[in-house]
Amino acid sequence: MSINRREFLKIAGFGAVMGLSGATVAAAVKKEVEATGPYMTDPKGLAAKRWAMSVDMSKFKSDADVQKCIDACHQIHNVPDIGNTKEEIKWLWTETYEHAFPGNEDEYIAPHYKHLPFLVLCNHCSNPPCVRVCPTKATFKRKSDGIVMMDMHRCIGCRFCMAACPYGARSFNFKDPRPSIKRELNPEFPTRTKGVVEKCTFCYERLAKGVKPACVEVSNGALAFGDIDDPNSDVRKVLDANFTIRRKPEIGTHPSVYYVIGGKEHD
Amino acid sequence: MYDSGKIIVGLVIFIVIATLPFTLNLGKAVAKPSPSIDTPVINQMAKKQCVESKDDMKTAHMQMLNNWRDEVVREGSRLYTAKDGKSYNMSLQNTCMNCHSNKKKFCDECHNYVAVKPYCWDCHLVPKEGA
Amino acid sequence: MIEKALKGGCKYWTWVTALLAIIGIGVACYIYQFTVGLGITGMSRDVSWGFYIAQFTFLVGVAASGVMVVLPFYLHDYKAFGKITVLGEFLAIPAVIMCMLFIFVDMGQPLRVLNVLLHPTPNSVMFYDMCVLAGYLVLNIIVGWTCLGAERKGIAPPKWAKPLAILSIVWAPSIHTVTAFLYAGLPGRHFWLSAIMAARFLSSAFAAGPALLIILALIVRKNSNFDPGKEAIQTLGKIVTYFMITSCFFLGLEFFTAFYSGIPGHMNPFIYLYAGLEGHNQLVPLMWFSTILAVVAVGILVFPFLRRNETILAIASAAVFFSLWIDKGFGLIVGGFVPNPFERITEYWPTTPEFLIALGVWGIGFLILTVLYKIAISVKEESGGEAIH
Numbered sequence: 001m002s003i004n005r006r007e008f009l010k011i012a013g014f015g016a017v018m019g020l021s022g023a024t025v026a027a028a029v030k031k032e033v034e035a036t037g038p039y040m041t042d043p044k045g046l047a048a049k050r051w052a053m054s055v056d057m058s059k060f061k062s063d064a065d066v067q068k069c070i071d072a073c074h075q076i077h078n079v080p081d082i083g084n085t086k087e088e089i090k091w092l093w094t095e096t097y098e099h100a101f102p103g104n105e106d107e108y109i110a111p112h113y114k115h116l117p118f119l120v121l122c123n124h125c126s127n128p129p130c131v132r133v134c135p136t137k138a139t140f141k142r143k144s145d146g147i148v149m150m151d152m153h154r155c156i157g158c159r160f161c162m163a164a165c166p167y168g169a170r171s172f173n174f175k176d177p178r179p180s181i182k183r184e185l186n187p188e189f190p191t192r193t194k195g196v197v198e199k200c201t202f203c204y205e206r207l208a209k210g211v212k213p214a215c216v217e218v219s220n221g222a223l224a225f226g227d228i229d230d231p232n233s234d235v236r237k238v239l240d241a242n243f244t245i246r247r248k249p250e251i252g253t254h255p256s257v258y259y260v261i262g263g264k265e266h267d
Numbered sequence: 268m269y270d271s272g273k274i275i276v277g278l279v280i281f282i283v284i285a286t287l288p289f290t291l292n293l294g295k296a297v298a299k300p301s302p303s304i305d306t307p308v309i310n311q312m313a314k315k316q317c318v319e320s321k322d323d324m325k326t327a328h329m330q331m332l333n334n335w336r337d338e339v340v341r342e343g344s345r346l347y348t349a350k351d352g353k354s355y356n357m358s359l360q361n362t363c364m365n366c367h368s369n370k371k372k373f374c375d376e377c378h379n380y381v382a383v384k385p386y387c388w389d390c391h392l393v394p395k396e397g398a
Numbered sequence: 399m400i401e402k403a404l405k406g407g408c409k410y411w412t413w414v415t416a417l418l419a420i421i422g423i424g425v426a427c428y429i430y431q432f433t434v435g436l437g438i439t440g441m442s443r444d445v446s447w448g449f450y451i452a453q454f455t456f457l458v459g460v461a462a463s464g465v466m467v468v469l470p471f472y473l474h475d476y477k478a479f480g481k482i483t484v485l486g487e488f489l490a491i492p493a494v495i496m497c498m499l500f501i502f503v504d505m506g507q508p509l510r511v512l513n514v515l516l517h518p519t520p521n522s523v524m525f526y527d528m529c530v531l532a533g534y535l536v537l538n539i540i541v542g543w544t545c546l547g548a549e550r551k552g553i554a555p556p557k558w559a560k561p562l563a564i565l566s567i568v569w570a571p572s573i574h575t576v577t578a579f580l581y582a583g584l585p586g587r588h589f590w591l592s593a594i595m596a597a598r599f600l601s602s603a604f605a606a607g608p609a610l611l612i613i614l615a616l617i618v619r620k621n622s623n624f625d626p627g628k629e630a631i632q633t634l635g636k637i638v639t640y641f642m643i644t645s646c647f648f649l650g651l652e653f654f655t656a657f658y659s660g661i662p663g664h665m666n667p668f669i670y671l672y673a674g675l676e677g678h679n680q681l682v683p684l685m686w687f688s689t690i691l692a693v694v695a696v697g698i699l700v701f702p703f704l705r706r707n708e709t710i711l712a713i714a715s716a717a718v719f720f721s722l723w724i725d726k727g728f729g730l731i732v733g734g735f736v737p738n739p740f741e742r743i744t745e746y747w748p749t750t751p752e753f754l755i756a757l758g759v760w761g762i763g764f765l766i767l768t769v770l771y772k773i774a775i776s777v778k779e780e781s782g783g784e785a786i787h
Contacts, residue, residue: 024516085442085443085444085744086443087437087442088443089443099742102741129584129586132522133583134519134522135519135525135528136510136513154517155506156508156511157505157508157510158504158524159506162446163581163587163734164584164585164586165586165739166584166586168444172506173435175435176435194435194437194506195435195505195506196506196507197506253585
């Protein structure tokens with residue numbers, strides 16, 4: 001049986017495509033299988049079924065106290081100071097009531113609350129739309145403790161998560177962030193590179209060492225952090241004692257960040 | 268032959284492009300890489316040993332770092348048990364670079380020789396001293 | 399058959415050279431973007447998708463609609479479309495390629511694009527989008543090339559071509575539905591959170607695509623011996639008419655829901671786009687231009703005596719195309735991001751490098767279109783024209 005050139009090229013091309021895709025699939029499967037190995041969590045680390053945070057703005061005495069939390073977070077995570085709102089990167093920042101809780105705004109809200117600089121951050125939702133849409137699982141919900149994580153190595157920078165996040169919690173590196181890092185670099189934490197999305201990750205690297213998130217630590221009790229499934233945790237104690245609201249609860253994301261309304265101490 | 272002009276021109280262009288890797292690197296012969304382990308932390312070690320043996324690391328440090336990356340970021344693990352039973356914190360910046368704080372004389376030696384540019388350093392910070 | 403694209407007259411080569419120049423400029427600008435980052439575009443933390451994704455969204459529709467002409471011919475034996483099917487398929491191919499290129503130039507880490515395939519994520523609509531776009535491209539190339547090759551030899555195409563053509567008919571609405579789902583499932587963006595998003599996408603696609611095809615068919619007829627046929631063009635005109643009316647109707651439905659309900663989250667993006675919000679009104683002239691074009695287009699297209707005049711039909715088709723390009727591309731994307739989740743307004747306009755990169759991608763698309771059409775026309779001119787079932 002003779003074969004002409006065209007047939008040969010067609011078979012060769014088809015065979016090459018099959019071989020390459022087969023090899024890729026085999027490599028991917030092999031990788032999944034090899035995942036078990038000599039790895040384990042640090043016994044020093046803090047564990048939880050679901051981490052949550054409560055924010056009690058009444059416990060902040062001044063704007064400077066609020067800024068301390070932001071500075072702590074942005075310093076240890078090498079967050080750059082881009083200097084313009086177009087490309088700014090922020091993990092933790094403040095918004096007034098009407099911007100933090102749009103849909104709740106009202107001109108007759110007590111002036112004290114109208115001007116409070118509510119701290120806003122990623123809510124680490126239980127039903128996160130950003131995780132649902134990420135095409136590579138670069139952002140994913142940790143099964144162990146519910147933190148919505150970022151895998152900077154895998155992110156392709158498609159920014160679908162930014163479109164999906166109902167809280168505007170995510171920032172994109174529009175250019176190399178390193179020249180814009182104004183604070184002293186924390187040598188124990190990486191920077192990011194251009195083209196990836198970043199956000200608050202509930203200080204997972206500190207939790208692994210047995211330490212609470214940086215913002216919580218410097219907040220002087222205004223921020224409470226703990227396992228919401230543990231009735232004895234700090235955050236549950238706050239939730240049991242106070243009326244709290246969450247941002248945009250009606251869309252079903254089940255955020256894990258609660259805001260205390262009408263706290264005991266006023267300015 | 269037909270269209271000899273076009274064919275010869277095309278051939279010349281092809282040969283020029285195909286030999287670019289050689290022509291562009293003429294005279295740039297690089298000496299055999301000699302990574303140096305002369306760093307303050309290593310010099311202080313009684314027994315100079317890495318996480319795994321030198322041969323293991325030479326062949327497989329890329330794979331190991333990839334595994335560490337996935338374990339730390341995606342699985343939440345932190346501790347790696349080496350073949351000799353010792354436990355290490357899985358971190359390029361804080362474990363590997365703690366001892367090998369001389370990236371230019373260590374990591375870059377081999378990477379430059381084989382013209383590999385791992386993108387780790389786009390994000391992971393290089394230690395200041397002796398970098 | 400590719401050698402047919404290498405033979406052409408002065409007009410052909412001038413056009414190709416112009417396209418190559420545009421592509422070259424686009425590539426140079428892209429190298430700049432690749433080195434510096436997406437900061438060179440007008441996109442921001444608030445408006446994180448812009449011109450590139452707008453082009454992608456619009457072109458997915460054009461790609462899907464290439465199949466609009468295949469459907470009547472293959473499923474309903476509408477012989478008048480016999481000559482135009484290949485033009486439709488060969489429009490779908492560069493449209494899909496442009497879609498994929500626009501996604502590529504929009505990515506922050508384009509070299510990692512294969513992560514989407516290495517880590518398949520069935521719950522992510524974008525994962526499906528990549529799969530269906532790639533599948534559609536392969537389908538159209540196989541079907542179009544095979545059928546054209548068969549025609550060139552004067553024989554019927556192989557039997558497996560017809561089931562694949564039917565598959566492409568089913569696949570076409572799916573690529574566009576999946577793209578609509580990118581937007582329609584996001585709980586935080588009320589402008590996009592509409593059940594009729596996919597319906598809007600499909601109706602505007604089936605208006606804009608055939609409109610472009612009409613213009614292309616007229617250009618083909620003028621510049622070669624291949625005539626797709628008066629009846630085919632008239633039928634396309636009727637398709638454009640009905641789907642443009644539907645598209646405008648659907649937009650009207652969105653307006654009604656937003657403004658009769660009075661819910662700020664629904665109304666605000668429309669107010670921003672069409673009237674300006676809190677002093678920000680950069681897009682208002684553009685959106686009204688789109689509206690006027692739509693009104694003019696529908697006003698012309700409803701009258702058969704106007705439609706029958708092919709020059710007037712071409713003008714109306716151009717109006718349809720540009721009206722939908724603005725509304726579905728720019729208006730839809732930017733409207734979803736303004737106001738932002740904090741009810742603040744950040745406006746968006748593409749920068750010059752961003753525009754040139756987009757133009758370069760369009761150039762690549764038109765170059766592929768030109769080459770494919772040149773091949774198709776050359777074959778058709780030789781063989782006499784009809785596609786065979």
